[in-house]
Amino acid sequence: MAHPRVRIPSLLALSLGAALVLATAGCGSSGDSGKSAAPSSDGKQTSAPVVVATTTWEGAFAKAAGAKDVKVIVPQSVHHAPDYDPKPSDLAAVAAADFVLYAPFEPYAAKIKEAAGSKAKLVEVNLDNDTGKATAEVARLGKLFGTQDAAARWKTSFDAEYGTLQKDLKAAWPGGKAPVVVAQVFSTWSAKMAGAQVVGTYGPDAVTAQQLAELSRKKPALVLDNVHMTTGTVLPDSGAKQIEVVNYPDKDLNLLAVYKDAAAVVKKGMSGS
Numbered sequence: 001m002a003h004p005r006v007r008i009p010s011l012l013a014l015s016l017g018a019a020l021v022l023a024t025a026g027c028g029s030s031g032d033s034g035k036s037a038a039p040s041s042d043g044k045q046t047s048a049p050v051v052v053a054t055t056t057w058e059g060a061f062a063k064a065a066g067a068k069d070v071k072v073i074v075p076q077s078v079h080h081a082p083d084y085d086p087k088p089s090d091l092a093a094v095a096a097a098d099f100v101l102y103a104p105f106e107p108y109a110a111k112i113k114e115a116a117g118s119k120a121k122l123v124e125v126n127l128d129n130d131t132g133k134a135t136a137e138v139a140r141l142g143k144l145f146g147t148q149d150a151a152a153r154w155k156t157s158f159d160a161e162y163g164t165l166q167k168d169l170k171a172a173w174p175g176g177k178a179p180v181v182v183a184q185v186f187s188t189w190s191a192k193m194a195g196a197q198v199v200g201t202y203g204p205d206a207v208t209a210q211q212l213a214e215l216s217r218k219k220p221a222l223v224l225d226n227v228h229m230t231t232g233t234v235l236p237d238s239g240a241k242q243i244e245v246v247n248y249p250d251k252d253l254n255l256l257a258v259y260k261d262a263a264a265v266v267k268k269g270m271s272g273s
Helices: 011-022 056-064 087-093 110-114 132-143 150-172 183-195 210-215 255-271
Strands: 050-053 070-073 099-102 121-124 180-184 197-202 223-225 241-245
Touching: 011 197, 011 241, 050 056, 056 070, 056 099, 056 132, 056 150, 056 255, 087 110, 099 132, 121 132, 132 150, 132 183, 132 255, 150 255, 180 183, 183 197, 183 223, 183 255, 197 210, 223 255, 241 255
Parallel strands: 050 070, 050 099, 099 121, 180 197, 180 223, 223 241
Antiparallel strands: none
């Protein structure tokens, strides 16, 4: 999916340079507060790493993996995170980090890389709420941070909660049958959680008239849209109920809450209320 390039005016660039000088000089930066990213002899972190994440999505993965000190650049209130224009203070924080988490599709990824300090480890995160991919990514980050034990505990708790959500959704199937759904490509994870029958997907590019006709012929009961990339009602004349699925966690960086919230809206959609 194409994203607009982020431009920083010359005056802002000068401010950024000054902010980075201050950050790397140790003027109150987190990197000089005594915290270290160096692992001990057993490969585990000797102290909590300082993590800067571009969005709450990466931040939630980091928190699940055991990171305690997590700064998020893009405010949770920004509806479409790739549209955000990082401020000099944002990029100065990047310079003070032990780990910098970003996604390759974010248009400001190049600026994040440029702003990272010499000690910061750049980590490209696979943002996908598919349960298998998400838990694997959390485990990978836990290994990088030296917080494997915390990541393992999170996975145990997550697996139990996710299993409960699946059972609850299955019990809510209309007439005891799996609902037939169409899903936006980045919302298919919610269909999987619900045990739904996915008969078609769309996005991230604009849906063509031919695609709309083909999806309508599938006679889905539900359309699982992506609230962050929505273009309005997808199948307006099909009779399908459209549900907006949220991928990004709230500012509390609770990744499990994303699954609970999605389960609640899908369950409500299946009930017809």
